[in-house]
Amino acid sequence: MGAQDGTLNGLFVVDKPQGVTSHDIVGAVRAAVHMRRVGHAGTLDPMATGVLVVGVGNATRLLNVIVDHTKTYAATIRFGQRTTTDDADGALVDMPRAAALPDVGMIRDVVSQKFHGTIEQVPNAYSAIKVHGRRAYDLARAGEHVELEARPVTISRFDVGDARPAAAANGDAVLDVDVTVTCSAGTYIRALARDLGEDFGCGAHLTQLRRLAVGDFTVDDPHVVTAHTKTREYTNRDGERVTRARAVLDVPADDVAAHLIPMVDAVREAMPTIAVSRDEARDLRYGRWIAGHVDGTSAAVVEDDGDVVAIVEQANGKTIRPTAVFPAAR
Structure with a gap:
């Protein structure tokens, strides 16, 4: 096709x-x-x-x-400056240098103590989160005050790599630190940078961000x-x-x-799959429940011909139900 x-x-x-x-x-x-x-x-x-x-x-x-x-990112955090958006696209925020720049050992210590496991994170106001039906970044750009609530996110990996003293474009002394982060959906890496900068009292923001993996x-x-x-x-x-x-x-x-990536390969990379018969496939496509057990969201596939039938979830202890169905492969 x-x-x-x-x-x-x-x-x-x-x-x-x-x-x-x-x-x-x-x-x-x-x-x-x-x-x-x-x-x-x-x-x-x-x-x-x-x-x-x-x-x-x-x-x-x-x-x-x-x-x-889960997502995995490679990023560079610049300590010594803060911006309105917590990344390099924002304007610099005037702030007194209340503390010296940290060294990489200090950063690793704080990361291990405060930025692993489930934490509470407040997203940046310049984010796509909706506030009363409008995107937070639209409100922020219009000059409106945006206050977002903290929400739980999970950090399963936060590796602190190389650190390089540097001079910013305006002459400020800064420290650029490379990190690799694996985290739950909804985690803002620039908010991690911001919060680290606040912990050290020197400010911080992202200068580079690259997503290495989505699942x-x-x-x-x-x-x-x-x-x-x-x-x-x-x-x-x-x-x-x-x-x-x-x-x-x-x-x-x-x-x-x-x-x-064809449909059958896509579902196998995206979620667990279960094999179903052609009769079960017909029932699922009609919205009927069938006998079975799944751990979380799964995809039902007719293994003989790679026909992706439905996305399914557990209905009760003995049956599964379709939450989305797909037309039969031609």
């Missing part, structure tokens, strides 16, 4: 470049596969690069599961699609010169389908 007939069902692992939004990547994939039914599993900020899982066709129904997978989908996946950022200038209706960035896939449109 090709991209031209609108029948693609599966996932793309896109290595998002810096300077474009996750929605820009979705737009680039839509243009390449000539389909509207395209979505992504977990937003990356424009500054960030790395793994963005993009679903097409029936696989868009897998995205709500994938978005909850089992990794940046070195053999199917990965790389992309680059292309800018263009134009004059708007007010006569102003505007620069607009867009995402461009590095794979020719005719070759994009070759990078697709």
Whole structure:
């Protein structure tokens, strides 16, 4: 099945470049596969690069599961400066240097004591979290006061690597520290940077962020699609010169389908699977419950032909029920 007939069902692992939004990547994939039914599993900020899982066709129904997978990031934290957004895209916040810059040993000690396991984290005001139906970043950009509540997140890995003393563009003495973090969905790495800076009294923000993995989908996946950022200038209706960035896939449109992770492989990477018979597949597609047991959200697959039938969950002690069903493979 090709991209031209609108029948693609599966996932793309896109290595998002810096300077474009996750929605820009979705737009680039839509243009390449000539389909509207395209979505992504977990937003990356424009500054960030790395793994963005993009679903097409029936696989868009897998995205709500994938978005909850653990994430792994490589980042650089700059100690000695704080910004409005807690990353390099924000404006510097004036703050007195109340404390000396920490050394890498001090940072590792604080990380091991305070930033492992389940912690309470307050997201940055410039985030996609909705407040009374509006995105927090829209409120913050409009000058409104945004106060978000702390929420639990889980840090399963927080490795502190190399540290490099440096001078920032404005001459401030700073310390750039490389870290690798594996965390639960909903964790803001820039909030970790901010909170570390507050602990040392010197401020901190992210200067680089790269997502290495979303669950089992990794940046070195053999199917990965790389992309680059292309800018263009134009004059708007007010006569102003505007620069607009867009995402461009590095794979020719005719070759994009070759990078697709097919539906059956996609569900096996995204969640546990259970084998069902063709009769059970028919029942599930009619919304009926069948006998069985699953640990958490799973996918029902007819193993003989790789037909992905449904996403299922436990209904009671003896039966499972479909929460989403897929049409039979042609």
